[in-house]
Amino acid sequence: MRVVIAEDNVLLANGLELLLTAKGFHVAAITQDAPGFAAAVDEHRPDVTVVDVRLPPTYRDEGIHAAIRARRRHPGLPVLVLSQYVEQQYAGELLSDGRGGIGYLLKDRVSRVGEFVDALRRVAGGGTVMDPEVIGQLLTRPARDPIATLTPREREVLALMAEGEDNTTIAARLVITDNAVHKHIGNVFSKLGLSPDDGGHRRVLAVLTYLSRR
Incomplete structure (x- = not known):
């Protein structure tokens, strides 16, 4: 299963690559900004993507909008978004097309390897995964x-x-x-x-x- 990762934190990006490779995924590309993510998706046509909400240069919402644009360009592209905090507006924007193949998790879930990998597989299969902290606030x-x-x-x-x-x-x-x-x-x-x-x-x-x- 091919994965494209958009994450500017080198340590986290490398950790994700090692984790996913060990679980049988193929990390096709790791990018650090929105343009790089778009190019990697066009080139590799991944089975699933992992995207940080905040990417350079402003570290506000570049990642979420890159994911939305990628899904418009490649309808149904599975996207698992990682965020440091619960940001309901961003989760709502990502879910707005109602097509599934969407996940929204807090970054600390990555350390729970089994849960994280299960969530990524669900998203790749067209499912929807929401972090319990988001649900709790809702x-x-x-x-x-x-x-x-x-x-x-x-x-x-x-x-x-x-x-x-x-x-x-x-x-x-x-x-x-x-x-x-x-x-x-x-x-x-x-x-x-x-x-x-x-x-x-x-x-x-x-x-x-x-x-x-x-």
């Missing part, structure tokens, strides 16, 4: 937010959905039946106004509903 929004209409159990289910878990895993983690999970997810979709016509993207759109109502 779950504490004010009462005017439609999220406030969810029951505590529905919020737990939605949090696990947003982390990329499937129904069977959610059932196991919450110690409830698959049918109960299916019912809770249906209630979440209904309360968030997500139509059945949205199909499989409703899981992503549920997260977008969180991110768009701040």
